[in-house]
Amino acid sequence: MKGFISEELTEFAQMIYQQGITDDLASQVIELLIDKIGLMLGGAYFSSSQAVYKATTQFPAPGNARVACYGDKLSPEQAAFINASFGHAQDFDDTHIQAITHPGGVVIPTAFAVANQSAATAQQILCAVAAGIEIMIRIAYSIPACHAKGFHTPTVAGPFAAAITASLLLNLNQPQCINALGIAGSYAGGLWEYTQTGGTAKRMHCAIATTAGIKAAYLAAQGVTGPHSILEGKFGVCQVFDDGSHIQRLSKELGEEFLLKGIAIKHYNCPFSIHAALEALLNICQYQKIEVDEIEKIEVGTSRFALNHVGKIRHPKNAMEAQFSMVFTLALSLLKNPPQMHDYTEENINDPKVHLLSNKIRLHEDALATREQSENMGSIVKVTTRDKRCFEKRIKYAKGTQQNRLSIAEIESKFKNCVSPVMNEKKSTLLLEKIKNFSNLTSSEELTDLWSLQGEVAKVAGGEL
DSSP, X not given: OOSSHHHHHHHHHHHHHHHOOOHHHHHHHHHHHHHHHHHHHHHTTXXXXXXXXXXXXXXXXXXXXXXXXXXXXXXXXXXXXXXXXXXXXXXXXXXXXXXXXXXXXXXXXXXXXXXXXXXXXXXXXXXXXXXXXXXXXXXXXTOXXXXXXXXXXXHHHHHHHHHHHHXXXXXXXXXXHHHHHHHXXXXXXXXXXXXXXXXXGGGGHHHHHXXXXXXXXXXXXXXXXXXXXXXXXXXXXXXXXXXXXXXXXXXXXXXXSOGGGGEEOOXXXXXXXXXXXXXHHHHHHXXXXXXXXXXXXXXXXXXXXXXXXXXXXXXXXXXXXXXXXXXXXXXXXXXXXXXXTTOOOHHHHTOHHHXXXXXXXXXXEOHHHHHTHXXXXXXXXXXXXXTOOEEEEEESSOTTSTTSOOOHHHHHHHHHHHHTTTSOHHHHHHHHHXXXXXXXXXXXXXXXXXXXXXXXXXXXXXXXX
């Protein structure tokens, strides 16, 4: 047992970085790269992303880190901030069910931005991503009360993950890595209020974590120090964002059991706490051949967490609110289709038929869903027809979870769908092949140079790229 948990985590991270990862882990990291890069490129389509890009590039900082779509070369901090905002522009990114966080949304933009600057190899990037993701999951998993206290795990755990990812790619030694984690603690925060009344600031939460972690690594490299007890100390993460009773999760079976294997890649563009209910509802209506106009009411039993997360907004006024409205998303899925990258349109949000169907949906706490929430985010749905027929379905493991994984073909299809507004078929196929064969690339630029779409991108929402 080391003196501080930050020592254990950094020793683990450096071991991974120096010794490499298994082929199985590398394959899973590459699946996450496919998913996240597709979301980053497709995310540039949205007006909130363009606002972030314009605000950030008002005062551009020079560097070699490539911005997705636009192609600018900026400092690692600025490029990571923009790319992470693009990647989180919708609610379609990877999720760790037990930790309730989006590790790829923070770590992958960080890794490419720093690697572009430091000339790291593809193998080094894969190892740094694996280490950063594992550490982010473990920190988020050790603070299960974080959301109940009103904080968002990507902006609490994310700065630490970005710090260790950047530190590895900058070849910092272990004392410097420990200090980078300590410094990152000064950035940890990020409020969850967007689940109540919306706002596009949430789209920047992963981005905020990337810049915090990158800054922490560069500061540590120059001799700035941080508290080594930042995770377990009296005023450390586990005590401030939880009650300290889950500290053991930070290092339990570290290096033997990889929690990153539990990451889910989303099949639907909405919070994961909606997915099981969505699948149960569609399953009932499709299997029983129930038409929408036959439905009298829909009752959804879900966890207390889900009720707080996606149960407060019933009639959204914008895309952000719509994604965090379970009743709206269920109605939209039943009337049209389960949401993908570009389905939370103004037309759909203002569709009176969707809102009328939303009025027929009632949410309540289900004891089993609450009890098992940290394991599966399941829900139970009961549909009652106008002629009083009743049908019920419980789903625990929605599509995309570790127990019901997306196939590589489904992940690739999602990638193509996401990038379609900004990239032609030929180039998207070339980029996809580069990502799939990432281990064999000589540098990150072989991939990130393909992100530049200047002069090739069609008109997008809110303007042109």
